[in-house]
Amino acid sequence: MNRLLIVDDERFTVDGLYEMIEDTPGLELDIYRAYSPEEALEWLTRTKIDIVLSDVRMPGMTGLELQQRIVAQWPRCKVIFLTGIHNLETAQLAIRTGSIDYILKTEGDEAIIRSIRKAIDSLAAESQSQQFMLQAKDQLSRALPLLHRDWLMAVLESNAAQPAVTEEKLQELHIPLRGDAPVIALIGRIDRWGEGSYHDRALMLYAVQNIAAEYYAPLAVFTASTDMHHFVCLLQPSAETGEQSETWRDTVSFVQGTMESIQQTCDRLLHLPVSLICGAQTEDWEQLPRVYEQMKKRLVVGLGTRDRMLLILDQREEGIAPEAALPPLRTITLQLERLLEDGTEEAFAxxxxxxxxxxxxxxxxxxxxxxxxxxxxSQLTQGGEGRMETAIMDGLMNLSAHQSREAALRYLLQTTSTIYARRKSIQHERTHQLIARLHQYIRGNLAGDLSLTSLSEIVYLNPAYLSVLYKQQTGTNLSEYIAELRLEKAKELLTATPLKIHEIADKVGFETSGYFIRFFKKRIQLTPQEYRARE
Known part of the structure; x- marks a missing residue:
């Protein structure tokens, strides 16, 4: 829903426009009123405004000056000028400075509604503009190194629930590897950094990766850093060389033999000591997390002075059985944390x-x-119910208390169910409390400002999200709930008090008695006077 702000120093003009626009069918707008440019600026700092309908001549600040402030705060806001005096120079200046329309008050309501619809259409068109896609593609190309790093970490974490290696994903990220073929893995490490800033080190690390990519240019190569000391190269024969076993054997030999040249070039050009380790054979994608951990361990243990090393990972020497596919604990924890945050209880279990x-x-x-x-x-302690957590903790943190692996697994799954049930209960309770607080405020302030922006400030939510959340939870629009309460309060005052119509209108939040009368009659097909007489 778009937000429209009406600005004029004449109160009856603002109120009249408000009632006219509010009564126009087909306009989904959240409407606000400002009786001075200063009040308009207050609204503009409180919430995003999509359309401003403003007078040109106002004391203290002209409409054109207000427009400059609006554009500085909300560049996409559409400004419509409404004036009683035709001035060609002012109209031309308004259009040049970005207003969407310039209307004489004598043109009538139809011209105003037509201009508002034009602004709504313009906002909708901008949200679907190709320019957004062009900007996104440009930003994507600049962000590719970060996206490559995120993708690599997902591969190395062995996220079985959402495989990172798919042909679609490889193409999307412009990674020149094939998902249906094995890879040759290589890890590089900067052994020591010299003096320099974080930016300098990041640039040097990128240069090392470029050197590796240049030496391996005859192959299909992907390279990305995992931190400020390590980078990973994944390699395959180029598509032109075929899939013969001799090709793969020759490629492994080429990768291993070229490590020396990469190391020497980094030393000569960048003055950086670099260690490299490569696999002795090709690896399936699923084995990369295990191989990556073993390579890093070899680099940590090292040989000799532990710098400028050139190592080959021999899995027979390491005692790694190919079927031992237990991921690193870090991978397990990260994967489970991600499922706790985004997944279902079934997926987590x-x-x-x-x-x-x-x-x-x-x-x-x-x-x-x-x-x-x-x-x-860690999830249980977030709830703060000490007695329950203590009882569960005793079972969780004592593996020997369970008679078998099956019993231990059942306890983990029971605890999981407790966490998800509590999370759902807390979410429901917080939402219920928020709606109850909102209802209480509305009932106690029917005569006050019950705009979506004001209500969102009461419950600390974005106005648009508050509107969606309320509809999800109650099945009705927030504006409809407010209208029904105002109607019921008005009925009560009409039958139980001698208050005059304009006094009742004021008590239930209507600026003018005329608008209140139209609202009342539209709801129950009787004017307030007729309803009072009948009751």
């Missing part, structure tokens, strides 16, 4: 079952169990 089924040795199983238990415990 399936992930727990999957991870606890992987370890073959008790020590590994205990590590996985306590990683999951710690995550669940």
């Amino acid at each position: 399936e992930a727990i079952k999957s991870y606890t089924a992987l370890p073959t040795q008790y020590a590994e199983y205990a590590l996985v169990y306590y990683a999951i238990a710690n995550l669940l415990l």
